[in-house]
Amino acid sequence: MASHPSCAVRRRAPPPEVTYDVIVLGLGAYGSAALYQLAKRGARVLGIDRFAPPHEMGSTHGETRITRLANGENALFTGFVRRSHEIWREIEAETGESLLTQCGGLVISGASKASVHVEGFFENTIANARANGVAHELLSASDIRARFPQFAVRDGERGYFEPEMGFVRPEACVRAQLGLARGLGGEVRTGERVTAIRSRADGVEIVTDRGTYRAGKAVMTLGAWLPELCPQFAPLLKVYRQVLTWFAVDGDEAAFRPGHLPIFIWELPDSHDGIYGFPVLSPGGGLKVATEQFIDDVAPDAAIREVSADEIDAMRRLVAPHLPGVGALCLKAVTCLYTATPDRQFVIDRLPGAERVIVASACSGHGFKHSPAIGEILAGMALDDTDGPAPFRLGRLG
Ligand SMILES: Cc1cc2nc3c(=O)[nH]c(=O)nc-3n(C[C@H](O)[C@H](O)[C@H](O)COP(=O)(O)OP(=O)(O)OC[C@H]3O[C@@H](n4cnc5c(N)ncnc54)[C@H](O)[C@@H]3O)c2cc1C
Known part of the structure; x- marks a missing residue:
């Protein structure tokens, strides 16, 4: 006997609609920090990510990120870094994870340098250290040779040494903040x-490939994929594939x-490329060293993830x-994505025409060290309607 259609298909009652205070879209460096800060303040939060953070598809992987108090990119950043270090220490105390290692850091430059991270980086770093009371020493080439013979510096090169500089572990930071957010009642969908x-x-x-969610506000921290959801960002942001290597x-x-x-x-002297690197973290693990490029931009899903033999040779x-x-x-090599604005600064603002949507991205290759402090700012923008930092508003980009 053929069953009546209304009997064959049992109608399920629609799930009760959950409305959140804030939904965080993208749970990398910025999104995991924002989710944690929102949950800590007692907000009903949901975080959504297309992958399962921490993962290797975006901008927040590769074992280590440099953190430095005096920034050659913007004097304002010292406050963010100081606050971020405090937050990382709090999270370490709470979770028992090791996130931040302050092993000192050396910036080397010289008159014959041909590589430029940002214009005036070395001089700005010293000026910002002086302006912000950051402990540092200035070293001559012979000082560097005596103290750090691992570096083959040339005559005329000089160094800025900051004892509080160090490295952070990006995957552990994301994992810890998502774990804490969950523990505080936050929901995470990966x-x-x-x-x-x-x-x-x-x-x-918020519409996803699995459902629709409602909230009072949204925080959009989509990294390199921001223009995919908001095409108005396409002319403002460029994504650059970078290569990280570990040498024995x-x-x-x-x-x-x-x-x-x-x-x-x-x-580096006489080279268009600069290098940066980290100490060896585990026996036989190799020294991580990389350069950066702002020449060839790419769509994030089209970025070639393999590293070629030529790229390793160049390194x-x-x-x-x-x-x-x-x-x-070369023991290991991976790729990672920078998302950059033309002025190499950040975007932290409300979305024009959609004031309930807050956006933070384009950390231009130097954003990780600021991420806990910016997570706190994003939570304030969502819950208290505070303004974001004026220098990072969208209006400046035209
Ligand atoms: C090679 C390299 C070296 C770097 N070195 C340093 C350094 O030494 N010091 C420093 O401070 N900074 C450094 N940075 C910069 C720093 O790591 C980045 O600025 C930061 O990690 C960016 O975080 P994010 O949250 O913006 O992006 P991501 O961490 O990439 O997060 C974006 C998230 O959004 C998710 N997503 C995207 N689209 C969707 C969608 N449609 N739906 C759901 N989820 C979505 C993604 O899956 C991803 O998890 C470096 C970056 C790179 C690539």
Whole structure:
């Protein structure tokens, strides 16, 4: 007997509609920080990510990120870094995780430098250290050779050494903040892609490939994918694929461990490329060293994830003359995405025409160190309607 259609299909009652105070879209560096800060303040929060953070598809992976108090990019950043360090120490105390290691850091530059991270980086760093009371020492080439013989500096090069500089572990930071947010009642949905954001009279509606959610506000921290959801960002932001490499140390590895080798940023002489790197974190783990490029931009989903032999060779050629104790054997290489504005600063603002949507992105290759402090600012913008920092408003980009 054929069943009546209304009997064959049992109608389920629609799930009760949950309305959140805030939904965070994208749970990388900024999104995980914002989710944690919102949950800590008692907000009903939902975080959604298309992957399962921490993951290797965006901008927040590769074991380490440099953190430095005096920033050559913007004097304002010192306040963010100081606050971020406090938050990381609080999270460490709460979770028992090791997130921040302040092993000292050295910026090397010289008159013959041809590489530029941002214009006037070395001089700005010193000026910002002086203006913000950041402890530091200025070193001559012979000082550097005596103290850090791992670096083959040339005559005329000089160094800025900051003892509080160090590195942060990005994957552990994301994991810890998402874990804490969950513990405070926050919900996290991973493997779910946001496809649209709609403004409503009383809030926002977030549409994903699995459902629709409502909230009073949304915080959009989509990293390199921001223009995909908000095409108005496409002319303002460019995404640059970067390569990270780990090279084996020849000989005395102890000299390259934290406490012996500082973090380094080197505006290389006679080379368009600069390098930066980290001490060896585990026996045989290799020294992580990288350069950066702002020439070829790419759509994030089209970025080639493999690293070619030519790219590793190019890195080898930069490393060999400057770090003689580092060998030719490349142990590992991965890619990562920078999202950059033309002025290499950030975007932290409300979305024009959609005031309930707050956006933070484009950390232009130097945003991780600020992420906990910016998470706190984003929580304030969502819950207290505070303004974001004026220098990072969208209006400046035209
Ligand atoms: C090679 C490299 C080296 C760097 N070095 C440093 C450094 O030494 N010091 C420093 O301070 N900073 C550094 N940075 C910069 C810093 O790591 C980034 O600024 C920061 O991690 C960016 O975080 P984010 O939250 O904006 O992006 P991400 O961490 O990439 O997060 C964006 C998230 O949004 C999710 N998402 C995207 N689209 C959707 C969608 N439609 N639906 C749901 N989810 C979505 C993604 O899956 C992702 O998880 C470096 C960056 C790179 C790439």
